Amino acid sequence: MSGEFSLIDKYFAHKQQSRKDVVLAQGDDCAIVAPSNGSHIAISTDTLVSGTHFLADADPAHIAHKALASNISDLVAMGASPAWVSMGISLPEMNASWLERFSSAFFKLADYYGIQLIGGDTTRGPLTITLTVQGLVPEGKALTRHGAESGDWIYVTGKLGDAKAGLDVILEKNISGDRELNSELQRRHFEATPRVLAGLALRDIASSAIDISDGLISDLGHILKRSNVGARLNVAELPFSDELVRFVGGTEAAQQYALTSGEEYELCFTVPEANRGQLEVALSTTPFTCIGRSPGLVS
Amino acid sequence: MSGEFSLIDKYFAHKQQSRKDVVLAQGDDCAIVAPSNGSHIAISTDTLVSGTHFLADADPAHIAHKALASNISDLVAMGASPAWVSMGISLPEMNASWLERFSSAFFKLADYYGIQLIGGDTTRGPLTITLTVQGLVPEGKALTRHGAESGDWIYVTGKLGDAKAGLDVILEKNISGDRELNSELQRRHFEATPRVLAGLALRDIASSAIDISDGLISDLGHILKRSNVGARLNVAELPFSDELVRFVGGTEAAQQYALTSGEEYELCFTVPEANRGQLEVALSTTPFTCIGRSPGLVS
Numbered sequence: 001m002s003g004e005f006s007l008i009d010k011y012f013a014h015k016q017q018s019r020k021d022v023v024l025a026q027g028d029d030c031a032i033v034a035p036s037n038g039s040h041i042a043i044s045t046d047t048l049v050s051g052t053h054f055l056a057d058a059d060p061a062h063i064a065h066k067a068l069a070s071n072i073s074d075l076v077a078m079g080a081s082p083a084w085v086s087m088g089i090s091l092p093e094m095n096a097s098w099l100e101r102f103s104s105a106f107f108k109l110a111d112y113y114g115i116q117l118i119g120g121d122t123t124r125g126p127l128t129i130t131l132t133v134q135g136l137v138p139e140g141k142a143l144t145r146h147g148a149e150s151g152d153w154i155y156v157t158g159k160l161g162d163a164k165a166g167l168d169v170i171l172e173k174n175i176s177g178d179r180e181l182n183s184e185l186q187r188r189h190f191e192a193t194p195r196v197l198a199g200l201a202l203r204d205i206a207s208s209a210i211d212i213s214d215g216l217i218s219d220l221g222h223i224l225k226r227s228n229v230g231a232r233l234n235v236a237e238l239p240f241s242d243e244l245v246r247f248v249g250g251t252e253a254a255q256q257y258a259l260t261s262g263e264e265y266e267l268c269f270t271v272p273e274a275n276r277g278q279l280e281v282a283l284s285t286t287p288f289t290c291i292g293r294s295p296g297l298v299s
Numbered sequence: 300m301s302g303e304f305s306l307i308d309k310y311f312a313h314k315q316q317s318r319k320d321v322v323l324a325q326g327d328d329c330a331i332v333a334p335s336n337g338s339h340i341a342i343s344t345d346t347l348v349s350g351t352h353f354l355a356d357a358d359p360a361h362i363a364h365k366a367l368a369s370n371i372s373d374l375v376a377m378g379a380s381p382a383w384v385s386m387g388i389s390l391p392e393m394n395a396s397w398l399e400r401f402s403s404a405f406f407k408l409a410d411y412y413g414i415q416l417i418g419g420d421t422t423r424g425p426l427t428i429t430l431t432v433q434g435l436v437p438e439g440k441a442l443t444r445h446g447a448e449s450g451d452w453i454y455v456t457g458k459l460g461d462a463k464a465g466l467d468v469i470l471e472k473n474i475s476g477d478r479e480l481n482s483e484l485q486r487r488h489f490e491a492t493p494r495v496l497a498g499l500a501l502r503d504i505a506s507s508a509i510d511i512s513d514g515l516i517s518d519l520g521h522i523l524k525r526s527n528v529g530a531r532l533n534v535a536e537l538p539f540s541d542e543l544v545r546f547v548g549g550t551e552a553a554q555q556y557a558l559t560s561g562e563e564y565e566l567c568f569t570v571p572e573a574n575r576g577q578l579e580v581a582l583s584t585t586p587f588t589c590i591g592r593s594p595g596l597v598s
Binding site for chain 1: 338352374422
């Protein structure tokens with residue numbers, strides 16, 4: 001890009017320390033990376049469009065966080081360690097304060113997870129962001145959706161439903177009278193973070209995994225369909241926050257939110273009976289809950 | 300995506316044979332690829348936006364070709380062998396005939412170069428296409444922009460300028476009276492293809508390389524700046540077609556087109572004196588021309 005628009009590049013160029021496996025970052029025809037021998041590479045692409053995935057006047061820091069976090073969450077659900085990201089971004093105009101906020105939030109999250117921006121393309125156009133994120137996973141260790149077997153136990157990390165409640169607040173739908181509660185749930189929506197440590201720890205334990213981006217029912221359904229197994233959920237075991245119960249007005253409504261809330265970045269995964277004992281140690285810093293079993297014998 | 304929009308996926312899902320190094324393609328949280336040991340990976344991202352990079356009513360086959368060819372050209376300019384592509388695409392509506400033409404042209408070019416579509420994201424939004432293409436290059440063999448040295452000879456592949464003439468025809472600017480000539484140049488613009496074989500053959504011969512996407516002057520400028528060397532071009536040696544001379548009405552105008560025409564997908568590269576003798580054999584199927592020398596002693 002020539003002229004004013006090329007200024008945009010300065011918000012994204014050379015803002016990070018170079019990873020050891022990045023041979024060449026921005027500034028040539030391509031980036032060059034050097035994956036370690038024996039590593040497989042996990043690759044995820046997400047596109048966010050203004051008006052479809054976020055409101056046109058959304059805080060650019062929230063947009064950046066969402067764009068990167070959702071992609072990292074996909075890596076994590078495969079047991080991959082985040083490494084590199086490429087960005088295609090279209091902007092209707094050169095807007096310095098927007099770019100400053102967007103890129104700051106982007107690099108904050110990228111640095112936190114040790115991800116390096118290795119290149120991309122900046123163009124003039126309707127606000128659209130496409131990220132391709134790549135991560136490393138030892139050969140044969142990727143957590144797929146198709147590995148669950150009959151008898152495996154079904155788990156989720158964290159608590160479910162807050163993201164949907166937060167979205168209600170953003171969309172000014174079903175808002176509670178408690179302003180502090182509203183803003184806390186909105187904050188949780190915007191600041192939800194991927195379960196990176198849990199994803200890595202589950203590599204040798206879980207038989208399948210997925211991140212909860214469309215809602216538990218839908219995402220667990222992907223595992224069951226791809227693994228060709230059934231499941232019986234123990235809805236009474238679904239984990240959710242006290243704040244969610246207060247927001248929706250009761251336990252049953254909270255369960256409904258927990259079943260359908262998307263963009264949680266929590267993991268849903270299955271574990272064979274033989275590996276259950278390892279979970280407590282492997283996920284020592286991550287809350288998790290057993291919510292059912294395939295094909296359906298709930299303990 | 301739910302509903303009608305998920306139908307779009309059928310135009311892109313499982314249309315190709317799987318490469319041996321693709322462990323998992325579409326249908327999970329991520330794709331998984333297995334680069335061969337000792338390989339580095341070259342990664343390029345390009346975004347095309349309707350109205351900025353192509354006309355809103357452009358033939359979708361031409362859009363697909365351009366999106367993929369320009370990215371492949373970036374890989375080739377690094378000496379990388381094309382391997383995998385991820386696509387983020389936004390479309391304002393579900394349009395079966397548009398998708399049919401777009402995806403057919405996309406897979407035709409991808410299959411030709413042995414590239415597999417490994418995933419992506421389809422959303423509703425203004426027409427925007429972001430591709431991230433990846434290729435393999437042996438460790439330490441990538442052709443960068445910063446390797447040129449004083450005394451190296453400067454070369455280009457093919458003939459330059461036709462792409463700019465073709466764009467003139469598309470934009471109905473400076474059109475010649477010869478309709479057959481017009482349509483031939485327009486065809487060359489749309490069907491320009493990357494110099495894949497030449498890029499691979501130059502790995503052990505060239506000291507630097509770039510693809511001519513912004514025009515020779517601009518792109519050679521990138522090499523000179525990054526390599527910190529000068530250059531003296533022999534404009535009389537610039538290669539261009541007889542059709543271009545007829546279109547622009549003379550040799551001098553054709554030289555101007557050759558110097559500034561972008562989206563050519565021809566390569567500009569530098570070769571040390573010691574390697575010049577290997578060029579004839581290495582590029583036996585690719586036309587190439589010596590157009591100058593750095594720091595300027597033209598033979």
